[in-house]
Amino acid sequence: MFLKDYIKEVAGALKSLASGMKMTGYYFTHHKEIITEEYPDNRNSLVLAERFKGEVVMTHDENNEHACTGCTACELACPNATIKIITKFDVDEATGKKKKALDTFIYHLELCTLCNLCVDACPTGAIKMAPTFEHSVFDRNQLTKKLNNPGSKIRAGVE
């Protein structure tokens, strides 16, 4: 019985080693599988993974409208105090009531760890991760960004 287990173990080990070598042998002979990007030679045809996280951006549609209500959920969710939301009060034209709205969305790229928590926290899907990565600048003030476009306003119907 002992001998049988022993032989079984050796055979199993050999089989698993062989299957590993088959896999790497396949990669060795199939160069089309190579995933290296020859950056910066192929800067224009770069293929990035879909889930690549480079920086936080706010999406604006063609009317220069965004979906941010200024609720500050993202600011609270951020572990690094990367986001600062400055709000203002808009007057609703139809009812004449005052309403809280986004004035400036300040984002400190230099503090961001790209953890995605702000994107998850946003109830209206106003911000997302962009696949950019050429962030180096000579002055770090340039890394502090204003995410809402100048003159943009909240899209009608987003609460």
Place this chain on the structure above:
Amino acid sequence: MWSFSNIANEIHTWLSSQLPPIWATIVEMVIAGVAVIGLFAILGLVLVIMERKVAAWIQIRLGPNRVGPKGMFQSMADTVKLLVKEGMTPNGADKLMFNVAPFIAMIVAMLLMAPIGFAKDFQLWDLNIGVLYITAISSISVIGILMAGWASNNKYSLLGAMRSGAQIVSYELSAGLAILTIIVLTGSLQLSDIVQAQADGWWIFKGHLPVIIAFLIFITAVTAETNRAPFDLAEAESELTAGFHTEYSGMKFALFFLAEYINVFIVCAIGATLFLGGWMPFHIGNWEGFNHVMDYIPSSVWFFGKTFFLIFVIMWFRWTFPRLRIDQLLNLEWKYLLPISMINLLLVTLIAILGWHF
């Protein structure tokens, strides 16, 4: 036909006609030494770039591709870099031992070159106990490693050296037993005899399953003896920074690095000689026509082809398997490789006595 042995003979006759015998021998020794050093340099360059390319392709990368055509001069650029680097000696180190250790590693590698037959009738020293000589000398390499580890006065180096000692000493047993199977079949310790015995087929084909098992055990054991992954506990970048050569830099590091690759080449050359027929072309029994066609390929091409095939297999191991833990390493040797190779040796002896091999 052009061959290494003709060149060697011509040099010998020319030297003998010019100089008294004793001086002719000395000059020949110097030529052989220079040739071996030259071979080392070329091997180092070729094997390093080969390893990096193989590693890259296995890991779905491109590998070095900037220096020279397709990155082929990368290892030359690296050598130049290492040459101009400062070779530092740590303050607390044992200076003499620290500086001598890399040379011991190199000298062992050089000594091992002596009995290897690179081509038909082309061998530095065809001594009648060639295999014993190789197994004996290759054990000395552990002294170089222990010396380096101890003299560095660094905990990582010491741990690496100790692991390497435990590993080399235990794996030498199964490597030795695997080599013995071929000696049992051939009945000679002389490498040229072993190659001649394979004129009608290589041992791996003639010796049935037991020789194949011995071959697998030999490859595993020599991978461990040369401290290469998955048995690279002595270096273990991720736990011991670089093991026994942590404190080495510049050319002294390069010597260790080179010695590792030379050792890989040598064990593969020995494996090729014992199991795959060395420089012997691929012959099948007494198919005269087929054997004749195979003879047209020069014997040195056969030798280097087989050796580089085995080197590739060892590199393939390295980039496929994860590193073993020290207890797993010793388990593998003492509980699996050693008992299996002992029983295997008995089987081969039986085959040899009854003449069951082809």
